[in-house]
Amino acid sequence: MPELPEVETVARQLDPLVSGRLVERLRIADDRLAPGPGPTLAGRRVVRVHRIGKQIAVTTAGPAPADEAHLVIHLRMTGRLLWQRSRHRVLRPPLRAALDVEGGALVFSDVRRFGTLRWARSLDDVLGGAVDPLSRGLTARALGGILGTTSQPLKPWLLRQDKLVGIGNIYASEIPFVAGLSPFREAGSLDEEEVGRLHRGVRRVLRRAIDACGTTFSDFQDAHGVTGSYQRLLSVYGREGEPCRRCGATIRRAVQQQRSTFYCPACQG
Numbered sequence: 001m002p003e004l005p006e007v008e009t010v011a012r013q014l015d016p017l018v019s020g021r022l023v024e025r026l027r028i029a030d031d032r033l034a035p036g037p038g039p040t041l042a043g044r045r046v047v048r049v050h051r052i053g054k055q056i057a058v059t060t061a062g063p064a065p066a067d068e069a070h071l072v073i074h075l076r077m078t079g080r081l082l083w084q085r086s087r088h089r090v091l092r093p094p095l096r097a098a099l100d101v102e103g104g105a106l107v108f109s110d111v112r113r114f115g116t117l118r119w120a121r122s123l124d125d126v127l128g129g130a131v132d133p134l135s136r137g138l139t140a141r142a143l144g145g146i147l148g149t150t151s152q153p154l155k156p157w158l159l160r161q162d163k164l165v166g167i168g169n170i171y172a173s174e175i176p177f178v179a180g181l182s183p184f185r186e187a188g189s190l191d192e193e194e195v196g197r198l199h200r201g202v203r204r205v206l207r208r209a210i211d212a213c214g215t216t217f218s219d220f221q222d223a224h225g226v227t228g229s230y231q232r233l234l235s236v237y238g239r240e241g242e243p244c245r246r247c248g249a250t251i252r253r254a255v256q257q258q259r260s261t262f263y264c265p266a267c268q269g
């Protein structure tokens, strides 16, 4: 499953290729896809391809003012979104859909067919009340509000997709390390200064992963989906028994809610 940094990378790569082009039609070749009622396509252009949570939004605008519609794609397990200058006349599996635009097509390929694609008039509801961890709206104060008074330990809390969208298991170990916080701390017990550290940690870890992802996107990925260069940047994840890069103490592994947590017992006391 692509993580937030991979989805961001896909969106950044597609945006300059597709933006500005006139939309011609949306072809759906798989009955399982239910895009819902779409906008009138005549005269409509792609404005932007961007990430929202772990989904990709192809934002389009019609000729009339304020006529935006977004094609929102969730890649899930095996979905891929590809730009092709030459169009497939017939979409055969694993191709499930194509947004034909002038000069090419944005093709949705998906072997296991868990991905989704739908039209949305607004992006407000796409995340279902959860928050994108890199959105401008997520200030340290806002993060404190989302944490509330939960007694859930910090690391499993970071994995909750109904709170912050798109933080996977690797980043949920790396963020507490960067913030100098124990993964076992009650997430709702952090004071203001600690919430500030957590806020900076979330952004730093995700941005660094996006940077690494952008430069090595086609590299070999291991079973965890970690690209080669990002693996070298990991502070604790997958490093049980190895020395902490900051203090030299031995990195430990624990299991929280059936998922591995890696941490430095000295730096994250």
Ligand SMILES: [Zn+2]
Binding pocket: 244, 245, 246, 247, 248, 249, 264, 265, 266, 267, 268
């Ligand atoms: Zn350490």
